[in-house]
Amino acid sequence: MVFQKVTPVAAFHNITSRVRASAQGAGRALETVNLIAVSKTFSKEDIMPLLCEGHRHFGENRIQEALDKWPELRREVKDIVLHMIGPLQTNKVRDAIEHFNVIHSVDRSRLAERLAVEMKRQDRRPLCLIQVNTGREPQKAGIDPADADAFIDYCRHKLNLPVKGLMCIPPAHEEPSLHFAFLREIALRNDLAHLSMGMSADFETAISFGATYVRVGSAIFGSRGSPKL
Ligand SMILES: *Cc1c(COP(=O)(O)O)cnc(C)c1O
Numbered sequence: 001m002v003f004q005k006v007t008p009v010a011a012f013h014n015i016t017s018r019v020r021a022s023a024q025g026a027g028r029a030l031e032t033v034n035l036i037a038v039s040k041t042f043s044k045e046d047i048m049p050l051l052c053e054g055h056r057h058f059g060e061n062r063i064q065e066a067l068d069k070w071p072e073l074r075r076e077v078k079d080i081v082l083h084m085i086g087p088l089q090t091n092k093v094r095d096a097i098e099h100f101n102v103i104h105s106v107d108r109s110r111l112a113e114r115l116a117v118e119m120k121r122q123d124r125r126p127l128c129l130i131q132v133n134t135g136r137e138p139q140k141a142g143i144d145p146a147d148a149d150a151f152i153d154y155c156r157h158k159l160n161l162p163v164k165g166l167m168c169i170p171p172a173h174e175e176p177s178l179h180f181a182f183l184r185e186i187a188l189r190n191d192l193a194h195l196s197m198g199m200s201a202d203f204e205t206a207i208s209f210g211a212t213y214v215r216v217g218s219a220i221f222g223s224r225g226s227p228k229l
Helices: 008-025 044-052 063-076 090-099 110-121 146-156 176-189 204-209
Strands: 036-037 057-060 080-084 103-108 129-133 163-169 194-196 213-216
Touching: 008 044, 008 204, 044 063, 057 063, 063 080, 063 090, 080 163, 090 110, 103 110, 103 146, 103 163, 103 213, 110 146, 129 146, 129 194, 146 163, 146 176, 176 194, 176 204, 194 213, 204 213
Parallel strands: 036 057, 036 213, 057 080, 080 103, 103 129, 129 163, 163 194
Antiparallel strands: none
16 A cells, blocks of 8 residues: 655645534534644745645744744735734734734733733734633643633723633643633633634534634644654
8 A cells, every 4th residue: 555645735625624514513604713724843835835725824833933934925925814822922022913913822911911012012903812721730821710701801901902712722631622611601701702722633622612713733734743842
């Protein structure tokens, strides 16, 4: 038997058809589910074929890496939507606001305050999602679920940030659906429309729990090699 390497384009089409089937299965309109191709650690050459297929939503988790890749790609393709999905340091807020359209990792007051100041300065308002540490894992970013309502209120009403939804990364060895349901509950009671949840291993489950953004990396681009997770 001949084993053929699956190209990112073939994998991408496979994932989009699975996204479509999951949306359909959940009785949801396909337009309400946005697939973010997580391109961290992959090169411009890896990304280009997906742009040629017409895909526009991409996710990165490090500012510096994003700056090394995306300005050039954006000169070629104007309507790219770039998502910041990794932990954001306050000293990178300026670059984040300049280069990203959606920031999924707002998770503490000092960061939120810096975002508010910098949005005013640049007169740009990328959409903000609040990251919730649904598993209360000490090593993981995200606001504690017990503090989520107050933090959301602070970001929206005191800082006037364009907060549109919530994001979570469930603990690696727990049933993700419990975390997806929990995140949805927090979003519902705070009247937030967007849910960023679901990765390569569990995006179909996330869609059935209402995900509006799924963040899929390795199932499209292949495995990353350990260090830069
Ligand atoms: C890397 C990453 C993903 C994509 O993970 P895969 O398992 O490769 O699909 C999704 N979300 C975040 C926050 C990530 O850092």
